[in-house]
Amino acid sequence: MNATPPQPPCPPQPPQPSDSPTTAQLLRAHQIRLVRGPLVLRPMTEDDWPLLLPWNQDPQLLFLTEGTGNPKSYTLAQIQNIYRTVSQHAYNFMIEHQNQPIGECWLQEMNLAHVTARYPGKDCRRIDLMIGAKTFWGQGIGSTVIDMLCEFGFGAEKADLIFGLVGSHNPRSRRTFEKNGFILDIQTPQPPGSKAEHEYTLILTPQVWRSRSPAI
Numbered sequence: 001m002n003a004t005p006p007q008p009p010c011p012p013q014p015p016q017p018s019d020s021p022t023t024a025q026l027l028r029a030h031q032i033r034l035v036r037g038p039l040v041l042r043p044m045t046e047d048d049w050p051l052l053l054p055w056n057q058d059p060q061l062l063f064l065t066e067g068t069g070n071p072k073s074y075t076l077a078q079i080q081n082i083y084r085t086v087s088q089h090a091y092n093f094m095i096e097h098q099n100q101p102i103g104e105c106w107l108q109e110m111n112l113a114h115v116t117a118r119y120p121g122k123d124c125r126r127i128d129l130m131i132g133a134k135t136f137w138g139q140g141i142g143s144t145v146i147d148m149l150c151e152f153g154f155g156a157e158k159a160d161l162i163f164g165l166v167g168s169h170n171p172r173s174r175r176t177f178e179k180n181g182f183i184l185d186i187q188t189p190q191p192p193g194s195k196a197e198h199e200y201t202l203i204l205t206p207q208v209w210r211s212r213s214p215a216i
């Protein structure tokens with residue numbers, strides 16, 4: 001398994017054929033639980049595959065979450081490899097609304113060299129999220145989840161910078177990050193024929209985040 005694969009906008013590309021699911025590590029366990037009103041971000045576990053698989057086999061969700069790639073579906077072995085690999089350098093969470101699992105998200109060490117190269121010595125992280133239960137879109141949940149991860153990232157984790165990566169084919173996602181104070185840092189043209197003309201790297205500093213959440 002490639003331990004440092006380049007990742008498109010959330011989540012990462014499928015494993016290469018040489019990757020064997022049998023060599024994948026299990027999800028890295030953690031004890032972080034973030035709560036705000038009816039929303040809970042709880043640790044993702046090895047019991048969550050039945051929840052994660054259908055979301056990763058939904059073409060509409062994959063169209064939005066994948067970068068330049070265009071997979072129509074993932075197998076269980078593929079998503080296990082993706083989430084387990086990411087979790088080695090991330091906090092993977094399940095999103096629950098009133099005790100109902102509705103999505104997943106993570107706060108991950110920045111894994112893109114062209115981003116970290118711009119901020120030497122800085123602790124850079126990235127947020128990726130998917131509300132798999134689509135009836136919950138457009139209710140402010142995505143914005144709140146991002147804010148909860150920023151509170152954890154800039155607070156307990158003392159991150160210097162947090163990023164979001166979105167494709168130009170997903171304006172809802174861009175807006176959701178921008179509502180939290182993220183601004184455009186890098187605009188990367190995508191190859192001709194890609195569903196996204198550009199990949200946007202959005203950035204948030206703790207100063208901007210705190211100015212928006214002064215009570216926290």
Ligand SMILES: CC(C)(COP(=O)(O)OP(=O)(O)OC[C@H]1O[C@@H](n2cnc3c(N)ncnc32)[C@H](O)[C@@H]1OP(=O)(O)O)[C@@H](O)C(=O)NCCC(=O)NCCS
Binds near residue numbers: 143165171
């Ligand atoms: C993207 C996602 C996380 C957003 O979560 P959400 O709960 O729907 O977002 P919110 O309700 O908090 O905010 C959505 C904002 O986008 C706006 N929006 C919706 N559709 C839009 C569009 N086509 N263009 C621009 N803005 C749009 C909404 O009006 C709202 O902004 P407002 O509050 O200023 O009106 C969620 O929809 C999702 O999981 N989508 C599928 C997976 C995905 O795209 N993940 C992100 C990959 S980078």
